[in-house]
C-alpha cells in the first residue's frame with residue numbers, strides 16, 4: 355500500500371526496520387515521535403480516523419453553533435460499523451509554535467488568556483472560555499495529525515476541522531484558529547522534503563482566511579468553490595475561486611466541480627490535498643443557500659477522494675461547516691465524507 359504514495363515514508367529506514375521488529379507497545383512509542391498524536395493506531399488495514407473527545411466544549415444553552423455534532427460524528431460512524439475503535443487516532447493539541455506559524459503573537463496571547471472584547475466575540479460568534487481555547491487547539495492538532503497520517507497511509511479523516519474564516523490576527527464566523535493553514539504550514543516545514551499542498555474547500559462559504567494567509571505562498575494552492583452571495587460579504591482572492599449561484603442543485607454542482615478539479619491536480623501536482631468537506635451546501639442547512647442532497651454530498655466527496663487518490667496523492671479530510679438544530683441529523687450528514695472515504699479506501703488504497 356505504501357508504495358502507492360509518492361511521499362509516504364515519514365520514518366527513516368532504520369526506524370522502519372526497528373518498528374517492524376518491535377512489539378506493539380514499543381511501536382507506538384516510536385510512532386509517537388513522528389506523529390502529532392496522543393495515541394497512534396497500528397491498524398493499517400482500515401481508514402484512519404482522527405478524533406479527540408476534547409473537540410467539544412460547553413456553550414450557553416440555545417447557542418447557534420451546533421457544538422454537539424463532534425462526538426456524534428464518531429458515534430454514528432461506530433454505531434453504523436463504518437469504522438471500529440481500532441481505527442481511531444488521537445491528536446495532541448496544537449502547540450504554540452504551530453499556531454505561531456499562522457497567527458500573530460498578539461492575537462494568540464489575547465485569545466489564549468481571554469483578553470478578547472465584546473466586538474471580537476460578536477465577530478467570532480463565541481463568548482470566550484478556557485474550554486473553547488482547548489477545543490480549538492485540539493481541533494487544529496487533529497487536522498495536523500490527519501495530514502501527517504494521510505502522508506503515510508494515503509487517506510485520513512478528522513471528525514472536526516475546517517475553520518477557514520480565521521485570519522492571522524482575528525477570528526471570524528465561528529472560526530478562531532485556522533486549522534487548515536496551521537496544518538499546511540506545519541507540513542511545509544516539518545521535513546526537508548519540499549512539498550506542495552492543495553486546499554480544496556467545498557464548504558458553502560468562501561475560505562477567506564485561508565486564501566488570505568497563503569496569498570503569497572507558491573507552495574500552497576487555495577481552491578474555494580462557494581455560494582457567491584453567502585458569507586463572507588467581502589471575499590478574499592483564493593488561487594482559484596468558483597462562485598456559485600443561489601439554489602444550485604446536485605447535477606450542476608457536480609459538473610462544475612468536475613470542470614475544475616482534474617486540471618488543477620494535473621497542473622499544480624500537489625504532494626498532499628487538504629479537503630474541507632463542509633456539508634452546508636445541503637438544501638436543509640440553516641446557513642447555506644444551495645440545494646444539494648445527501649446523495650449529492652456523497653457523490654461530491656467520493657468524486658474528490660477518488661480523483662485525488664487515483665493519482666497517488668495523499669488526502670486528509672476535515673468536516674467543515676454544517677448548521678442545523680437537529681444535531682443527530684447534522685452529525686449523520688457530516689459522516690458522509692467518512693463513509694465515502696471508507697469506500698474509496700477499500701477500492702483504491704488497500
Ligand SMILES: [Zn+2]
Nearest residue numbers: 557558559675
Ligand atoms: Zn460554511
